Amino acid sequence: MEPPIEVGADLRPEVAIRLASQGVRLLWRDDFVAARRLLAAMGKRLPARAPDFYRYRQSRRNRARVLGMLLVEVGPDLRVDLPRAPDVRAAVRAAGGEPGLVPLTELLGMLSAYEWRVKGVPVEALGARIHPHYGVFAPTRQDYVSLVARAPLSGVRRAFDIGTGTGVLAAVLARRGVPEVVATDIAPAAVACARENVRRLGLPQVRVVEADLFPPGRADLVVCNPPWLPGAARSALDAAVFDPGSRMLAGFLTGAAAHLAGGGEVWLILSDLAELVGLRTRSELLARFAAAGLTVADRLDAPRRRHPGADPLAKARSQEVVSLWRLHP
Known part of the structure; x- marks a missing residue:
């Protein structure tokens, strides 16, 4: 050079x-x-x-x-x-x-x-702030967090939060009364970040472990907010947005049922932006559910967000819907 x-x-x-x-x-x-x-x-x-x-x-x-x-x-x-x-x-x-x-x-x-x-990101569903580390996706948009905060939840004794990032969804589940939450992430920076956040929030019922997708054992609820777009990740932050070959989405769906306790439920949080820009179709997503032996019990949608017209993807983003898919084996 x-x-x-x-x-x-x-x-x-x-x-x-x-x-x-x-x-x-x-x-x-x-x-x-x-x-x-x-x-x-x-x-x-x-x-x-x-x-x-x-x-x-x-x-x-x-x-x-x-x-x-x-x-x-x-x-x-x-x-x-x-x-x-x-x-x-x-x-x-x-x-x-x-x-x-x-x-x-x-x-x-x-x-x-x-x-x-240092300042943290205010999260309305927590009534507190989440402090993201460098290279860990900050929860600056609240739509996916609000879905986890309002989805029906009862009788859950143990939950897994797969790909926890800052730990925000694990914290929401704990605040909603889940007595044991195991949060995983493959990135050491994210694990350190999530551990710091749950410690700040005083949530000893949340345990953060470094793992590629699932921890050992089974849970009543298995939650995942994977990267929303198929494609190559070219930076640490890209990895929170782009999922090369849909690896994480496929791995989560394929393994979720095997990590569910009897009568358990899977929550997949996903934007339809990939469908709007031609990277995935809705039929392909539903086919992935079926191939994993999962059926759709319900779907919760977050309100659409408005985007300024100067953004090259403004049209797609103005139509984007973020959904929480409730899936049963």
């Missing part, structure tokens, strides 16, 4: 884009606030619209690649030695970052994630 070239406030956005598009890394050696302004100016000049979902993702990947060429140096003490640079040490440390050249986009993501981690 070629060494980066050092740049400063005299670098024009169009020149920065041309160099970055050619694979030239740009190491910023000037005022930190000016670097943020340059990054914003570059972003405005890069195309963000596309006629379909596939080209939209492609344009987003190219946009991320180009913007990621603007670098800052994080020193051995995890400081950024630039005029007007914020103290990034705690944010970098919390994200598991290391000294070296870091894309400004990544550093800003660390700072933003750390702010969420």
Whole structure:
């Protein structure tokens, strides 16, 4: 890899884009606030619209690649030695970052994630805040949480929350009176995050374990909110949105019945966005239920959300419905 070239406030956005598009890394050696302004100016000049979902993702990947060429140096003490640079040490440390050249986009993501981690995300169904860690999907949208908060629930002594993330759904189940909740996640960062959240909330009945899908044993209720879109995940946060080959969805549905106690129920929380953008059909989803030996007992839908028209996927998102499927073996 070629060494980066050092740049400063005299670098024009169009020149920065041309160099970055050619694979030239740009190491910023000037005022930190000016670097943020340059990054914003570059972003405005890069195309963000596309006629379909596939080209939209492609344009987003190219946009991320180009913007990621603007670098800052994080020193051995995890400081950024630039005029007007914020103290990034705690944010970098919390994200598991290391000294070296870091894309400004990544550093800003660390700072933003750390702010969420410190302040927390208010969750109405809990009457409390959830504190997401870097790389763990934050429960900023409440529709899927509200479905778990209002779905019929009685006689459940033990529940599994598969792919718990921040632990928000496990916490909702515990607050609803489930005496034992086992929450799993395959990502160590998510396990650490969920454990911290249930500890903050004072929920000793929730146990968080690292596992690929199911823990040992059976439960009266098995819940999963898998990534909603089939497709390749290209970052830690992508993994909360994209499910390569529908692996998690298929694995959950295939194994759910074997982990249910007698008379138990499966809750699958899923958006129909994949259907709206042509990545999956409703008949394919229902066929997956049937192949897993599961029948639909009921479906609860969350109200649609409104989306600004500037978003390339605004039309699909304006029609999106998030559902909680109640499934029985």
